[in-house]
Amino acid sequence: MDILISAPQLKESLDSPHPPVLLDVRWTLGAADGKDKYLHGHLPGAVYVDLDTELSAPAVPAEGRHPLPAPQAFAEAARSWGLNDGDTVVVYDHAAGTSAARAWWLLRHAGWKDVRLLDGGLAAWRAAGLPLESGPVQPLPGTADLSWGHMPVVGLSDVSRVADEGTLIDARAPERYRGESEPVDSRAGHIPGARNRPSTDNLAADGTFRSPAELRAAFEALGVRPDRPAAAYCGSGIFASHEVAAMAQAGLSAALYPGSWSQWSSTPDTPVAVGADPGSGSSGSGDPGSSANPPENG
Incomplete structure (x- = not known):
């Protein structure tokens, strides 16, 4: 299954009679500058999506730092992005696709059929010499009908x-x-x-x-x-x-x-393994250590 679209392919699609809906999902763990970067330059017509508030529920220790959003909340967010039934959606971020993949996964989980990741993200679009625009995009609300539960999920217990x-x-x-x-x-x-x-x-x-x-x-x-x-x-x-x-x-x-x-x-008493091997693990608290680098792999 090809879940990707290249920058040249996307440019061609944007020039077609039925262009895709573009979602800009720039996000960095520990930084709140995604929207500012979006406003300074984004793909033409792209709508900004806030990962922390639209692609996640509020953090609670029992569920983790980025719980899945409630189905109804996600459906309302998707309609606010201008989604209508039958639309193709293309999601992107600054480069690697890691935060864009969250939007891709949630839309697939909500039953959306055609969702693509821009391969290489904004960096690939720029490298191809393609245009950007600045400022916000406010689409007309869509009428998309979303459901829930179309992607496999595991939880703490399994x-x-x-x-x-x-x-x-x-x-x-x-x-x-x-x-x-x-x-x-x-x-x-x-x-x-x-x-x-x-x-x-x-x-x-x-x-x-x-x-x-x-x-x-x-x-x-x-x-x-x-x-x-x-x-x-x-x-x-x-x-x-x-x-x-x-x-x-x-x-x-x-x-x-x-x-x-x-x-x-x-979660108390969950076992933890350390070292390069998968390991069998032990329960209890480990020493978190320290790092001079910014957090990664959120």
Whole structure:
């Protein structure tokens, strides 16, 4: 399944009689400058989407830092972006597609048929010499009819089963997986049995997705197979959406663990593994360590 659209393909679509709806989902963990960057320059006609308020419910420790939005709240947000039934939607962010993938996943979860990620994001659009515009875009409200529950999900109670019976992928940076640093959450380490594949590994040097064949080979090397369960998590369910998208591009299916490490680590007595090996883990508090770098893989 091809979930991507290139910058030249998107330009051609925007010039067609039925252009796609463009959503700008620029977001950085720990920074609130996505909208400012959008206002200074975005794809023509793109609507800004706030990941923290429109693609997430308010954070609560029991559910993690970016819980899934309530279905009705998400449907209302989607209509405010101007979505109407039958529209093609293209989502993008500044480059890697990690925050855009959250919008892609939620729209697919809400039953939207045609959602694409701009391959390479805004950086690819600029590299192609294509135009930008500045200022806000206020679309007419749409009438989209969305449902809920079209993508597989695992939760706190059953994510360990995926690690035991299939492949659970941790999409965070290696040092967070190993438990050497934890700049955001209460304990350091990973869910026992999880395999580490940072979401950045899904991308080539130019910021576009690797080929489906390359992606499939990489995921199969981690044990992902169509006949076994697979799921992905990260810090709070954002970067893991990119992992699910990469697997979809490779023709594989995986569930999302929305609560991710922020939920697991804040739940008393959940076991934690440290080090480079998946491990069996132990319960209790780990030393979060420290990091001079900004938080990644939220």
